Amino acid sequence: MPGPAERALPRIEYRDRHRRVWYVSEVARLKVVSPSIDGPNVALVIRFQREGEERFARWIGGEDWRRRSALHRLFAEAEPAASGTPVTTPQLEATEPAAVEAPSSPNDTAVRENEGRAVPAWDYDPQQALLVTEPPAGDRWLHEIKLDGFRMGVIVAGRGKTRDARIISRKGTDYTAEFPEIVEAAMELPVRTAILEVVVLDERGRSSFQLLQQLGASRRGLAYFAFDLLAVDGEDLKPLPLQERKRRLERLIGQRASTIRYTPHFDADGATVLAHACRLGAEGIVSKCRTAPYRAGSRSDDWRKIKCVRRQEFVVGGFTEPEGAREGVGSILVGYYEGSALRFAGKVGTGRGWNDAFGRRLRGLLESIEVDATSFNPPPPGVLAKRAHWVEPRLVAEVQFTEWTGDGKIRHPSLQGFRTDRRPADVRRERES
Numbered sequence: 001m002p003g004p005a006e007r008a009l010p011r012i013e014y015r016d017r018h019r020r021v022w023y024v025s026e027v028a029r030l031k032v033v034s035p036s037i038d039g040p041n042v043a044l045v046i047r048f049q050r051e052g053e054e055r056f057a058r059w060i061g062g063e064d065w066r067r068r069s070a071l072h073r074l075f076a077e078a079e080p081a082a083s084g085t086p087v088t089t090p091q092l093e094a095t096e097p098a099a100v101e102a103p104s105s106p107n108d109t110a111v112r113e114n115e116g117r118a119v120p121a122w123d124y125d126p127q128q129a130l131l132v133t134e135p136p137a138g139d140r141w142l143h144e145i146k147l148d149g150f151r152m153g154v155i156v157a158g159r160g161k162t163r164d165a166r167i168i169s170r171k172g173t174d175y176t177a178e179f180p181e182i183v184e185a186a187m188e189l190p191v192r193t194a195i196l197e198v199v200v201l202d203e204r205g206r207s208s209f210q211l212l213q214q215l216g217a218s219r220r221g222l223a224y225f226a227f228d229l230l231a232v233d234g235e236d237l238k239p240l241p242l243q244e245r246k247r248r249l250e251r252l253i254g255q256r257a258s259t260i261r262y263t264p265h266f267d268a269d270g271a272t273v274l275a276h277a278c279r280l281g282a283e284g285i286v287s288k289c290r291t292a293p294y295r296a297g298s299r300s301d302d303w304r305k306i307k308c309v310r311r312q313e314f315v316v317g318g319f320t321e322p323e324g325a326r327e328g329v330g331s332i333l334v335g336y337y338e339g340s341a342l343r344f345a346g347k348v349g350t351g352r353g354w355n356d357a358f359g360r361r362l363r364g365l366l367e368s369i370e371v372d373a374t375s376f377n378p379p380p381p382g383v384l385a386k387r388a389h390w391v392e393p394r395l396v397a398e399v400q401f402t403e404w405t406g407d408g409k410i411r412h413p414s415l416q417g418f419r420t421d422r423r424p425a426d427v428r429r430e431r432e433s
Contacts, residue, residue, distance in 0.1 A: 002013075014163045045365065070177075073175075124169075124172065127299075137270060141270060151170050154186050226260055228264055229248055230245075310403060313427050314348075314406035318390045320349075332397065347384075347430055348410075351416065393424050397416075398417045400413070
């Protein structure tokens with residue numbers, strides 16, 4: 001049970017599928033004030049606590065984490081606290097949450113609310129692209145603009161009043177309640193299963209991960225781009241060549257500018273497509289073998305991604321004190337997993353809109369998960385290992401950088417935001433082939 005110092009914090013009760021009662025509260029809050037980093041949202045660490053056990057989950061998207069559908073997702077993703085490493089609880093400003101009724105059905109994402117639904121629980125196991133330095137040449141390849149957003153799958157089934165749809169992330173999280181516009185548009189399509197990409201377009205028509213994180217504040221600009229079709233009317237399309245799947249997808253979606261849009265491709269030389277994509281400000285391109293089947297759960301060289309700039313996720317493992325007139329945080333220390341070891345990759349202390357207000361709020365979030373020992377193996381070299389503050393590796397940051405150095409560090413990094421669609425343990429160094 002929470003101790004006396006924690007009783008003042010607003011909390012709600014949550015019942016898991018075994019009807020056990022958990023007390024839920026936010027234990028760290030980062031109000032992101034820079035639209036260029038995260039938009040006008042709040043990054044939170046949410047604690048589920050009951051006698052003798054506690055779990056923690058990350059949330060970016062505003063105050064609606066208290067909704068029952070959001071609590072289902074948070075609990076499904078929550079990770080147990082590290083043994084012997086309690087998370088401190090800072091005094092936070094918060095409003096009293098509304099009461100949440102105990103659900104009458106199981107809460108787990110994969111099993112809840114299946115009864116009476118046309119769409120059953122569904123395992124979405126997407127094919128992934130291999131990172132390479134140059135686009136392939138030849139007529140076997142088609143090229144798509146790389147969309148910078150959350151990748152999700154959608155399944156639609158049933159007819160009339162029993163018609164239903166589900167949206168699942170690549171790690172199995174149910175996002176159906178978060179995107180009602182997409183569900184409504186998908187219900188109008190004569191399709192049962194499709195793989196789609198969620199993106200937000202800016203004023204120049206570019207996709208943006210940063211803008212995607214603003215959806216809690218504004219739904220304007222939301223578009224759902226379909227780039228593959230895995231099944232339709234009970235027929236499994238995965239064994240078919242990509243060009244045939246895309247032909248059927250285009251026939252299904254069309255070229256109209258609606259909520260769900262077809263992702264066009266280019267048949268020109270890959271190097272030319274990449275050059276134009278970079279000039280337009282895109283992240284890069286994905287080159288795909290037009291005759292290849294869909295290889296679920298595989299990272300195959302049938303799909304190859306080429307980036308204009310290097311950009312990937314890193315796990316936050318610590319931070320440094322600010323210097324001079326700077327406030328809050330000097331830089332965050334980031335790394336990636338190699339096996340079970342968290343490897344140090346460098347310091348990130350810049351990002352458009354990183355100002356003193358952002359630094360102060362970032363510090364409050366990091367201090368709430370601060371620990372005595374580093375999670376990096378081996379520890380960062382030199383004086384950094386003696387002066388840094390260490391945190392539990394719970395946060396995933398999106399970082400843009402120019403290159404990897406010979407000793408495995410990132411050069412000229414820039415923070416782009418924090419991600420909730422990636423588990424820290426899944427973050428690996430992306431290597432070019």
